[in-house]
Amino acid sequence: MDVDFSPIIENWRFFAGGLGVTVLLSVVSAVTSILSGLVIALLRLYGPRWLSRVLVFYVDTMRAIPILVVLVWIYFAFPLLAGVTFPPFWAALVGLTLHIAAYASEIIRAGIESIRPGQTRAGLALGMSRAQILRKIILPQATIRMLPAFGSVLTMAIKDTAIATVIAVPELMHRAETVAGQSYRPVEVFTTVMVLYFLVLFPVTRIVDRMYQKLAHLGRS
Amino acid sequence: MTSATPQGTAPAARARKGADQPPVLVYENVRKLYGDFVALNGVSLQVNKGEVMCLIGPSGSGKSTLLRCTNALETLNGGRVLLDGIPLPTRETEVRKVRQRMGMVFQSFELFPHKTALDNVAMGPVTVLGMSEADARKRAMVLLEKVGLESKAGNFPANLSGGQQQRVAIARALAMEPEVMLFDEPTSALDPETVGEVLNVMKKLAQEGMTMIVVTHEMSFAQRVANWVVVFENGAILEEGPPAQIFEHPTVARTRDFLGHLGWNG
Amino acid sequence: MNFDWNVIWTHRGALWDGALMTVGLTVLTMLLAVPGGILLALMRLSSNKLLSSASLAFVEFFRNLPLILVIYWAFYVMPIAFDVQFSALTTALVALVLNVSAYNAETFRAGINSIRKGQMEAALAMGMSRRQAMFKVVIPQAARRILPVLASTWISLFKDTSLVSVIAVSELAYTSMQIRAQTFRVLEMLTAMAAIYWLMGYPQAKLVDWIHKKYGVKE
Numbered sequence: 001m002d003v004d005f006s007p008i009i010e011n012w013r014f015f016a017g018g019l020g021v022t023v024l025l026s027v028v029s030a031v032t033s034i035l036s037g038l039v040i041a042l043l044r045l046y047g048p049r050w051l052s053r054v055l056v057f058y059v060d061t062m063r064a065i066p067i068l069v070v071l072v073w074i075y076f077a078f079p080l081l082a083g084v085t086f087p088p089f090w091a092a093l094v095g096l097t098l099h100i101a102a103y104a105s106e107i108i109r110a111g112i113e114s115i116r117p118g119q120t121r122a123g124l125a126l127g128m129s130r131a132q133i134l135r136k137i138i139l140p141q142a143t144i145r146m147l148p149a150f151g152s153v154l155t156m157a158i159k160d161t162a163i164a165t166v167i168a169v170p171e172l173m174h175r176a177e178t179v180a181g182q183s184y185r186p187v188e189v190f191t192t193v194m195v196l197y198f199l200v201l202f203p204v205t206r207i208v209d210r211m212y213q214k215l216a217h218l219g220r221s
Numbered sequence: 222m223t224s225a226t227p228q229g230t231a232p233a234a235r236a237r238k239g240a241d242q243p244p245v246l247v248y249e250n251v252r253k254l255y256g257d258f259v260a261l262n263g264v265s266l267q268v269n270k271g272e273v274m275c276l277i278g279p280s281g282s283g284k285s286t287l288l289r290c291t292n293a294l295e296t297l298n299g300g301r302v303l304l305d306g307i308p309l310p311t312r313e314t315e316v317r318k319v320r321q322r323m324g325m326v327f328q329s330f331e332l333f334p335h336k337t338a339l340d341n342v343a344m345g346p347v348t349v350l351g352m353s354e355a356d357a358r359k360r361a362m363v364l365l366e367k368v369g370l371e372s373k374a375g376n377f378p379a380n381l382s383g384g385q386q387q388r389v390a391i392a393r394a395l396a397m398e399p400e401v402m403l404f405d406e407p408t409s410a411l412d413p414e415t416v417g418e419v420l421n422v423m424k425k426l427a428q429e430g431m432t433m434i435v436v437t438h439e440m441s442f443a444q445r446v447a448n449w450v451v452v453f454e455n456g457a458i459l460e461e462g463p464p465a466q467i468f469e470h471p472t473v474a475r476t477r478d479f480l481g482h483l484g485w486n487g
Numbered sequence: 488m489n490f491d492w493n494v495i496w497t498h499r500g501a502l503w504d505g506a507l508m509t510v511g512l513t514v515l516t517m518l519l520a521v522p523g524g525i526l527l528a529l530m531r532l533s534s535n536k537l538l539s540s541a542s543l544a545f546v547e548f549f550r551n552l553p554l555i556l557v558i559y560w561a562f563y564v565m566p567i568a569f570d571v572q573f574s575a576l577t578t579a580l581v582a583l584v585l586n587v588s589a590y591n592a593e594t595f596r597a598g599i600n601s602i603r604k605g606q607m608e609a610a611l612a613m614g615m616s617r618r619q620a621m622f623k624v625v626i627p628q629a630a631r632r633i634l635p636v637l638a639s640t641w642i643s644l645f646k647d648t649s650l651v652s653v654i655a656v657s658e659l660a661y662t663s664m665q666i667r668a669q670t671f672r673v674l675e676m677l678t679a680m681a682a683i684y685w686l687m688g689y690p691q692a693k694l695v696d697w698i699h700k701k702y703g704v705k706e
Binding site for chain 3 (some may be wrong): 060061063064065066067068070072073076077080081099158159160161162163165166172176177180183186187190191193194197198202205
């Protein structure tokens with residue numbers, strides 16, 4: 001078995017560009033997912049009943065449908081319905097956010113609910129408004145507990161960006177396929193890309209594990 | 222380094238319960254380290270047959286550690302423990318046999334939540350002694366009657382009060398027909414109302430002649446039921462002797478301090 | 488813009504087969520990945536340094552890679568490594584089983600470790616062997632905690648089977664997209680694909696919720 005890593009070395013800029021897109025897409029979609037998740041969670045907890053039901057349906061739907069299906073539908077099918085086309089990157093961003101925000105909203109909802117009701121009552125007794133209580137008492141405490149879970153939102157985003165290859169987003173996975181196809185050296189290419197993904201993901205999962213350990217003592221406040 | 226252990230006045234030592242027979246347990250210079258922390262600093266002690274020995278002292282003084290070294294839940298860093306004159310083995314299979322001869326009751330009861338009270342008590346005989354389920358259950362029922370809980374035989378631990386759980390735990394330990402019973406702060410995790418019911422069971426056991434080593438903070442129990450009291454401090458024995466000596470005229474000043482701190486005025 | 492929703496009905500046979508393949512892959516993978524995960528967890532918990540490190544490395548490897556990449560990599564490497572031509576289905580199964588075993592290993596390990604040390608001590612103090620203590624005391628309790636997590640892993644697996652479409656395994660996603668390519672009915676087929684996944688996935692999601700509620704940790 002002869003091994004030839006030259007296609008990778010020659011195309012290192014191409015791969016670097018792909019890695020850059022991966023990182024960009026992951027970070028941006030993680031952020032948009034968490035922010036959207038926050039909005040969804042708050043609407044579910046404090047909004048009108050009917051909206052709550054709609055949002056529950058949305059969250060459960062995202063649990064049922066694979067992200068591949070969501071991405072493909074947004075990129076290929078949505079334009080036919082709405083007459084608008086998305087460039088691949090943006091289609092991926094929308095699709096990833098749609099899918100991951102559902103997961104993020106559940107994390108945030110659980111985080112907020114884990115704060116003892118006594119904390120809210122204490123705030124009310126001091127004369128604070130509900131919004132103030134949320135901002136100053138509940139969210140700060142909840143956020144600390146949710147940090148490790150947010151970390152796993154990031155790892156999820158990074159892994160899911162690789163799926164965006166099917167809608168031709170020029171991220172690392174897509175670049176790998178291109179070079180592998182052109183050079184007929186799939187083993188070397190995919191092995192290298194594996195190492196690259198591992199190097200990106202390993203620190204993040206390590207930090208998440210560390211955070212979970214540090215916060216293990218918190219449980220219910 | 223051996224600990225200084227004033228063994229009490231000579232007549233008291235001679236009159237010590239079980240002194241006419243060889244001791245059940247002997248600790249020779251037992252050392253135990255946790256990293257840099259010296260939990261036991263060369264402790265030497267003997268436990269006589271039929272004796273109720275109470276280990277008292279501040280938290281972290283080594284009393285629980287010594288108990289756990291007795292049935293090899295902790296390994297020693299120095300010295301040895303002898304049961305009936307034979308040192309504790311190191312091989313897992315032989316250690317198990319030794320553990321069968323000792324019963325242990327834990328501060329947190331540690332009943333198995335997925336089994337009823339009856340099955341908790343029967344578990345040892347079935348799993349370890351190879352008894353049939355039917356025979357084990359019969360034995361378990363007798364023991365539950367002994368601790369006053371035959372009506373709760375079908376209850377799961379979640380439906381028992383702390384005191385009830387601890388009594389079941391005592392029955393569970395007795396089911397193995399041990400020679401020695403080890404109690405690790407058996408009432409520390411109990412509500413004050415239920416402490417009494419557990420201490421009563423322990424008193425009954427003592428009256429029946431069971432050899433018992435009890436790590437406890439219940440000073441009145443130690444004073445009334447124990448035959449021998451050992452005071453620990455910083456991994457060593459401060460003083461030991463009959464309850465009358467320890468509680469009424471301790472020979473070591475620091476013993477007086479410790480008891481004074483507990484608000485013990487005799 | 489005209490839409491021909493009939494195309495879904497016309498191809499219902501192929502779609503049905505695709506859905507069956509999706510379910511089949513999920514079931515078969517889990518059947519293999521549960522023992523796989525148990526084996527890895529036991530290796531990790533053993534006192535043998537070699538076994539424990541090997542298990543740790545395996546789990547870390549799969550936790551830190553996108554599954555789609557593992558699928559591609561398996562597709563190209565397996566024929567070379569074993570000098571045999573594997574079907575895409577076999578490759579897909581291998582990639583899925585290895586991936587899910589790694590996650591299951593963590594689930595089993597965390598479940599077992601979550602049982603208080605005192606339970607093991609109480610069992611040992613009675614004279615039980617470590618193995619007896621594990622099987623009679625620790626594992627029965629751990630199982631209660633493990634089941635809800637396993638249920639969540641199942642649902643993730645169900646969705647992840649769609650990824651093997653990239654190596655042309657005829658599960659639901661691949662089949663739907665093939666029909667799309669043949670008939671040019673993009674909106675109809677992609678919507679049908681989403682709808683069928685939803686029909687299969689939604690009840691599973693609700694079942695997982697029920698399991699979480701029933702077996703939620705009560706200390």
